[in-house]
Amino acid sequence: MGNSQSVGSGIGDLFWPDNPHRRDRAFQLERDCRNAIDLFNTTKTQYDADVIRVKDLMDKYLKDHGFDSIAQLDSHVQGVLHGEELQKWHDLKVALSANNFISDLVLAISGIGVVLGAGVIGTLVLAGIVAGPAGWAALGVVATIAAALGAIVLVWGVIEGAIERDRLRDAINDLFTKRQEIYCQLRTLQAYKSWVAAFEIFFLDEDLKKKPDLFARRYQSQFEEDVARAKGSAVEKELRDLGRRRESWTNEDPYTAATVMLMMDEGVTAKESEMPTRNIVFSDEAQRQYSFPAQILEQYGRYECKFKTLDTGDVWTALVQGAQELKDRMVINLSEVRFRLVKEGSDGQVLENCKVIQFF
Incomplete structure (x- = not known):
């Protein structure tokens, strides 16, 4: 978890x-x-x-x-x-x-x-x-x-x-x-x-x-x-x-x-082109939950990234809200962070003030 x-x-x-x-x-x-x-x-x-x-x-x-x-x-x-x-x-x-x-x-x-x-x-x-x-x-x-x-x-x-x-x-x-x-x-x-x-x-x-x-x-x-x-x-x-x-x-x-095992594993199985995947569960202000089997596509600095959902192929952008208040802090607990999730495509779904409640 x-x-x-x-x-x-x-x-x-x-x-x-x-x-x-x-x-x-x-x-x-x-x-x-x-x-x-x-x-x-x-x-x-x-x-x-x-x-x-x-x-x-x-x-x-x-x-x-x-x-x-x-x-x-x-x-x-x-x-x-x-x-x-x-x-x-x-x-x-x-x-x-x-x-x-x-x-x-x-x-x-x-x-x-x-x-x-x-x-x-x-x-x-x-x-x-x-x-x-x-x-x-x-x-x-x-x-x-x-x-x-x-x-x-x-x-x-x-x-x-x-x-x-x-x-x-x-x-x-x-x-x-x-x-x-x-x-x-x-x-x-x-x-x-x-x-x-x-x-x-x-x-x-x-x-x-x-x-x-x-x-x-x-x-x-x-x-x-x-x-x-x-x-x-x-x-x-x-x-x-x-x-x-x-x-x-x-x-x-x-x-x-x-360390030796890590080097052996990476040398045999890892591919530079592969991007990591995570199962992430967000919750919005109304306590509605959204589960994403996600693979990161790109990261734009400290506060923004783009990921793809592996089940539907949808592409979302996740942005940290209130980034200015966090900019001088080196370590931030996830419970303190709120995200704005924007879905690419014609419907342009937006989820505001979401927090991560689980990822694995």
Whole structure:
């Protein structure tokens, strides 16, 4: 039944009944993207403040052990390590992202661990936190995605239902992919923030900072969980579970069984020349009902279409009455809409103030 459905962006929803679902899903994905970007920006502001504070602690930690910089510590470590241990140090540096504060923290603790005789403890776990998902250092990607969202135009103007269907499908596909990218970056940043907090505890704990190997073991499970949570597969599952909880319409999300079946069905059976058909029941002001087994012929913008009755072959034009009052509304319940139906031909029958009470 379609009596509770919305006209949404236009009268074509009568004949493309999944367009409201597509529209809702596109809006939902867009909101998810924007909310995640807002949370990312808030978290990034907090993270930047944490970095300033913890960097001061790291610099003091280095100075307390006689080093003015990471570079000086690196030079010292390369001079005292040999063989397998030296190779571990080189492997650790290769695994780390350049120009990244987390990398500096790992090198500082691992390097001082060498000075204190603990060996290259970074290979136990700390190297793993930066050898996880690709692009650990590319936190600026979210800003790029945020700008790109503006290019996804959900058109509410004069377009036909079939065209809107295709545009909404494109929007769903694009937003679905961007949402996963944004969430991966958000989980990465949240991992960074979590790790900086852990390193701060290390620097402030007088006993712990003398035992960097103990610190690595103590926080190993946290680091591993943060890495796992930020991986693409984990984010994909997280978002899929979110869709299930809120019962999202996911029929045309990319990479789903339903999407694959839809593509197969359309590729085999659909013909571009075929126009959709619907059984529509109108009621006028006198509560008289008119049933039309209808096939849409043409759509003229948001408020007018022409359809043919399949049983008699009559051609009717349906016009939304009071269109000016509705023009600024993106979603309109069918119960609020009144139609003027004009029959082509010699008798020119006109039905005024009709509403849709059923369509299927």
